[in-house]
Amino acid sequence: MSQLSPSSEIAGKPTSHTFSHTMLLTAVAVTALGQTLVFTLLPSLGRATGMTEMQVGLIISCSALVFALASPVWGTLSESLGRKRVMVIGLSGYSLGTLSFAVVFDLGLRGGLVGIGLVAALVLSRMLQAAIMAATPAAAAAYTADITTPAQRTQGMGRIGAANNVGTVVGPVSGGILATVALVFPLYGVAALTALMAISVALWLPPSPHRPTTRTVPLRSVLRHGLAAYADPRLRDLLLVGVMLFMSFALIQQTLGFLFQDQFQMSPAEAARALGLTMMMAALTSLSGQLIVVQWLKAPATLLVALAVPSIGAGAIILWLAEAEALMSGAVMLVGLGLGFGMPAIMSLASLRVPTEEQGRVAGLASACPALGFIVGPLVGTGLYTLDQRWPYLLVITLLAPMSILAWRLARKV
Template sequence: MSSLNSSSAATNPNPGTLSHTILLTAVAVTALGQTLVFTLLPSLGRATGLAEMQVGLIISCSSLVFALASPVWGTLSESLGRKRVLVIGLSGYSLGTLMFAVVFDIGLHGGLAGALLVAGLVLSRMVQAAIMAATPAAAAAYTADITTPEQRTQGMGRIGAANNLGTVIGPVSGGILAAVGLVFPLYGVAALTALMAIATALWLPPSPHQPTARTVSLGKVLRSGLGAYADPRLRDLLLTGVMLFMSFALIQQTLGFLFQDHFGLSPAAAARALGLTMMAAAVTSLFGQIVVVQWLRAPATLLVALAVPALGAGALILRLADQQLVMSFAVLLVGLGLGFGMPAIMSLASLRVSSEEQGRVAGLASACPALGFILGPLVGTGLYTLDHRWPYLLVMSLMVPLAWLAWRLVRSAADSKAIDNG
């Protein structure tokens, strides 16, 4: 299987250090903005009078749009080129974040409230998601273009590490800037991603992948992109990735409310506490990716197998703990599990297809977080209104099918290796 997608990387030299830096920085900036928004949303929701379910609705609707758009953008990158799609995604993220910030600003000043405020926030976030979905898909496809099959897990690990670096910076910067104003960090993200779009357009060289056509039928792109969800080669990986990120979403989108309610924190104080906790989780994830993925070069199937117990242990501790420090430690385990799982899913998906399908499959793999965040926030916040610890009980129960899926992936990889050796 690995020989199918080696042609591009084998016949083209890897780009230089500057190119790597620009590509990984684009991923980091996007992750910074996403994590900053997720960290601030519980506090912004409370400050504007939104219920927990309404906050969850904002994330779920935008995640649905992202999930539908991601494989479409990945497919478009085959014809438009990875660089162009990457610039489109960063530009859309900047404009969408600006819209989102303006709507929240109006709500904080009393200009919008209730259903109108929710509608404005959902619409602006959906527009943002529809365009920014181009960035992760194009970045993953670009990485597949410049790595051989043997380097694929480490290459996707670098993407994961850049994502986690942004995740480290996002919460702490959001917590600090929130002291100026709760919505102020969103304006900062809009400006930062705009600068990143300009830098990418000016200095990132085109990917070694040669675009297939200058013009492309929108209907064909939609059929090919969305058709990736029905690809039997990727079904088990898609399900594993979705369940991993749904588990993470259940925890991330309820922890801010738990900090406020259980410890009596103000919205601003809860934003800072959650920001520091998510930053620490990202550091743990980053550590795991550097040590286990890059230095020890652990195979992708082992990474998936390690992700399940780490997530399960974190959820168990959150279900039982009553101290903020212990809860933060639990989130460290969750971050470690996600750090193992994300590059593994992207690598395994990339290795199952030919070089001509890398954009499409990169889009599908990049959609896994969004798919997990479609139901995760709504289900999590809904369960939270019934009992503050029920979301973590659900995460624990999800570990059973996840363990089965991880076992299937390990067995499938062993069978493929035996066939190749035979």
């Protein structure tokens, strides 16, 4: 499979490269905005429609499983269909999926759909959405690998992470503001925004320097090749680190909204605003860490992983012990800083371990790490929360040992 040299492409068309990266980063930011907004609203929407904590966790876990399975498959498809086309498919599916998710929740809030029927409809709509939206992060990461040299790879993936954090900052704020109109109203806004982004990418994103294959690849072959990435021994340690980092984040994010409601007697709308503000501050911390340490100081990827583990661990310890809302918010900021270091490092290391013809598949695998963490995290976290409100954070603390060992082994490989 042929591919242009990223360095020659960048040298030859600097303006086109800058515009391409801007469009890519905007698409990533819009996707992150929608995801964070949904995660922020779910605890409040769940309580408002009479769902239990475990049922809310089930929605996230089921959709995360589908996302994780679909992500490397879409990354593999981007080798034959092209990065741009796959991104348009992902954004379009995200828009339609969010619209259906919003309609189902609207029915639940109005009493038209209740109980198990409501939960089943939400799980199904979110799973269908995840199956298609997984295309966008995988294609965006592969496109970034196409237009960066190996020396630029960590910074390039860091910009993807920074864009993700910009969306994470804007998402909770916009969600909190729009939720004052109606609790489900922000979901309709996300559907409209991602539809506009899909149109923008289709019209204005230049093609990637990667040259897609012209032959039609059988679906069975794409599925087999894409899913085989999970068994690749070259990537196993990176996959484990990424999954544990995001599982830790999921344990915290999906229980904090309930904790705010229960410990501080907040209403669902108040808890949505408080959690949104907390996640916004965490995203700002993550963004600052990426800009200073990744982009400015150009820290190596293995050092970034080593910094991520203690940062997340310190946040979990504070959450386990703290009683004040301000301390809890500060703890989540530390967790956000850890993710800001860890995410671009995992994506960069994975990209550098494979040749150019495997960039799509590996970009999909790296993009699946958040979803893999969210398969187990929400269900386990909400389950532990029903037993004791602080047990989810104790579990994050216990994950520090295996994460530290893996981070040390990554550093030894360099």
